[in-house]
Each structure stands twice: as structure tokens, then as C-alpha cells.
Amino acid sequence: MENxxxxxxGTLVSELIHGLELAGQLRLHLGASxxxxxLVHKILSSYDKALLILNPxxxxxxxxxxxxxxxxxxxxxxxxxxxxxxxxxxxKMMPRWRDHVRVSSENLLEGPHDDGHSWRKYGQxxxxxxxxxxxxxxxTYRNTQNCCAxxxxxxxxxxxxxxxxxxxxxxxxxxxxxxxxTEKQERKSNKIRLxxxxxxxxxxxxxxxxFRAGLRANTEGIDSKETAPSFPSTSFGCLKNGNHSIxxxxxxxxxxxxxxxxxxxxSPGTPELGYFSVSQMNNxxxxxxxxxxxxxxxxxxxxxxxxxxxPIMDLDFSLDHVELDPNFPFDxxxxxx
DNA sequence: CTAATTTGACCGGA
DNA sequence: TCCGGTCAAATTAG
Numbered sequence: 136m137e138n139x140x141x142x143x144x145g146t147l148v149s150e151l152i153h154g155l156e157l158a159g160q161l162r163l164h165l166g167a168s169x170x171x172x173x174l175v176h177k178i179l180s181s182y183d184k185a186l187l188i189l190n191p192x193x194x195x196x197x198x199x200x201x202x203x204x205x206x207x208x209x210x211x212x213x214x215x216x217x218x219x220x221x222x223x224x225x226x227k228m229m230p231r232w233r234d235h236v237r238v239s240s241e242n243l244l245e246g247p248h249d250d251g252h253s254w255r256k257y258g259q260x261x262x263x264x265x266x267x268x269x270x271x272x273x274x275t276y277r278n279t280q281n282c283c284a285x286x287x288x289x290x291x292x293x294x295x296x297x298x299x300x301x302x303x304x305x306x307x308x309x310x311x312x313x314x315x316x317t318e319k320q321e322r323k324s325n326k327i328r329l330x331x332x333x334x335x336x337x338x339x340x341x342x343x344x345x346f347r348a349g350l351r352a353n354t355e356g357i358d359s360k361e362t363a364p365s366f367p368s369t370s371f372g373c374l375k376n377g378n379h380s381i382x383x384x385x386x387x388x389x390x391x392x393x394x395x396x397x398x399x400x401x402s403p404g405t406p407e408l409g410y411f412s413v414s415q416m417n418n419x420x421x422x423x424x425x426x427x428x429x430x431x432x433x434x435x436x437x438x439x440x441x442x443x444x445x446p447i448m449d450l451d452f453s454l455d456h457v458e459l460d461p462n463f464p465f466d467x468x469x470x471x472x
Numbered sequence: 473c474t475a476a477t478t479t480g481a482c483c484g485g486a
Numbered sequence: 487t488c489c490g491g492t493c494a495a496a497t498t499a500g
Contacts, residue, residue, distance in 0.1 A: 255476065257493075260492095
């Protein structure tokens with residue numbers, strides 16, 4: 136069961152990546168657990184683009200991350216996503232990215248479970264040429280909070296232990312890793328917290344402190360072409376209504392993301408199942424930026440405008456160091472400055 | 473009871 | 487017309 140729970144973190148990671156993508160240019164490998172929130176935040180906030188691969192098992196070299204090659208999945212992004220079309224512009228404007236989630240054999244039937252957000256299934260379709268049907272989910276709070284995030288889950292034909300999860304739009308609700316706290320919905324939020332008991336340990340336990348990281352960064356494979364000039368603004372909330380308020384725990388809230396993420400490694404579950412990997416390509420049409428405020432991102436942007444090239448060396452050095460010594464205490468952010 | 477899921481209908485783009 | 491995506495009524499779960 137813990138294994139499933141691990142996967143639940145997937146979305147968080149995705150969101151992180153999403154944030155990174157908005158913000159930076161970095162290819163980052165996270166081996167083993169890591170969690171100096173400040174540290175990570177610091178590092179991450181200095182890049183313009185990111186591909187993140189997580190491997191809770193330990194240092195990256197323990198096992199070549201299988202899904203690492205999913206990075207070239209630029210093809211994942213459909214062409215129509217960036218077309219400047221007309222009618223369904225809205226949807227097309229939504230950011231979209233993919234995760235690959237591998238589930239253990241025991242959990243095979245259940246599929247990749249929660250990812251920190253609460254989803255509601257609204258459809259299932261048999262897809263032409265696909266062995267398994269595709270499931271459609273939307274954020275539970277679509278109505279109450281106008282959160283239009285959706286995801287599609289499809290089991291891979293080749294490897295049934297792999298689930299292809301395509302996310303669309305970012306969560307505008309505050310019900311992700313950090314449950315919402317809107318007065319109005321206090322009650323509901325509580326309910327969620329109870330259901331997603333994975334939140335509890337996050338705060339009550341101290342494994343946050345036990346965050347050790349293997350990090351390695353490199354800059355190759357960065358497709359600046361895709362990054363384009365565009366800067367997609369904040370949370371691509373529901374484009375339906377003109378309300379573009381920003382999620383309190385937006386995608387760039389690294390502390391939350393990593394806070395939750397750290398818990399991922401808490402599970403003593405079978406190590407061989409403790410693998411998780413995520414890859415994402417960006418696909419932001421230029422249209423995206425037009426109608427949002429850039430408040431949340433501003434900070435980040437300004438933080439990394441200059442970072443595209445220089446900081447990498449430092450990072451590389453330090454992170455490689457860690458790879459050699461997984462127990463290297465990464466609790467001190469100062470080490471990087 | 474409310475909320476989530478299932479499942480066929482429906483819709484729009486190609 | 488086909489197909490992927492969504493809607494919504496019926497059903498099931500909690």
C-alpha cells in the first residue's frame with residue numbers, strides 16, 4: 136500500500152516541474168530523498184527550464200531510471216496545443232504535461248492512485264488502438280473553486296505497470312499537497328484531509344528533517360526553442376471565467392511541493408518499488424501569456440533571469456558530490472552559496 | 473443523505 | 487463519419 140501512496144506524490148512533482156518549466160532551464164536529477172526545502176528552492180529558482188527525475192531508491196546510479204528516456208517525449212505535446220485556433224482556444228491554451236507512473240504488481244489493478252490532489256472521474260473511453268481504456272478525471276473542486284485541472288490516465292499497452300498520466304491545466308484550488316483553507320470550504324477541506332491521510336504524516340512526523348539528497352544537474356537537452364519567449368503566467372486557472380486568481384499554493388511553491396515530496400521517501404515499502412520518475416516537456420503557446428497576471432512568477436523570473444548558464448557548474452559540483460555520498464547532509468543551504 | 477463512479481449519449485474537430 | 491473528450495443520468499459507495 137505504501138507504494139501506491141508513493142505514487143500519489145506524482146502530481147506534486149509534476150507541478151513542481153511545471154513550475155520549473157515556467158521558471159527555469161535545468162535538468163535536475165533527484166536521487167534518493169532530498170529535502171532541504173530552502174536548498175531546493177534555492178537551486179530550483181535559478182533555472183529557466185527543468186526536467187526532473189526522481190528516484191526515491193537512492194542515488195541515481197543505483198538503477199538507471201527507466202523513464203528517463205521519456206524526456207524526449209516532446210511528441211507528447213500535441214500540435215494542436217499551440218495552434219492559435221479559435222473556438223476551443225481555451226483548452227488548447229492549457230498547459231499539458233505527462234507523467235509516467237509505475238505501480239507495483241500488487242497495485243496493478245488499482246492503477247496509479249492519488250497524486251496529492253483529489254480527482255473525480257468523469258469519463259472513460261476506449262481508445263482506438265489502445266489495449267486499455269482511458270480514464271478522464273477532473274479536479275473535485277471544479278465547481279466550488281473553479282479549478283479546471285484535469286488528467287487522463289491510461290495504462291500502457293506494452294507495460295501494464297506503467298500508467299501514462301496526462302495533466303492538463305494547473306490546480307487553482309488549494310487542495311493539493313496543502314489542503315485548502317478557504318473558510319467556506321473548511322468543512323470539505325477537512326474531509327479531504329481525512330481521506331488523504333497522507334497529509335497528516337507530512338506535518339506530524341519529522342522525516343522532513345531526514346531529507347538527504349542526491350542531486351545532479353546538467354544543462355543538456357534543453358530546448359530553448361520550446362521555452363520560447365513566452366512566459367505563461369501563473370496558474371492557468373479556469374479560463375472559462377475571467378477570474379484568474381492565483382492559487383495560494385501555486386505551482387511554484389516549492390516548499391510545499393518538496394515538503395510533501397519528502398514524505399515520499401518515508402515509506403519503508405519495498406525498495407524495488409520505490410521508483411518514480413517524471414518527465415515533462417513544455418508546450419506553451421504564446422497565447423498563454425496574454426491574459427494573466429504574472430504576480431507569482433515574477434519573483435521567480437527575476438530570480439533566474441541570469442541563471443541560464445552560470446550556476447550550473449556550482450550545482451553540478453555539489454550535486455555530484457552528493458551522489459557519491461548519499462548521506463551527505465544537505466540540510467544546509469549555505470553550502471551552495 | 474451526499475459524493476463518487478459508471479456508462480451511454482452527445483458534441484466538435486479532423 | 488470517426489474518434490477523442492465531456493456531459494449527465496443512473497448507479498454505487500460512504
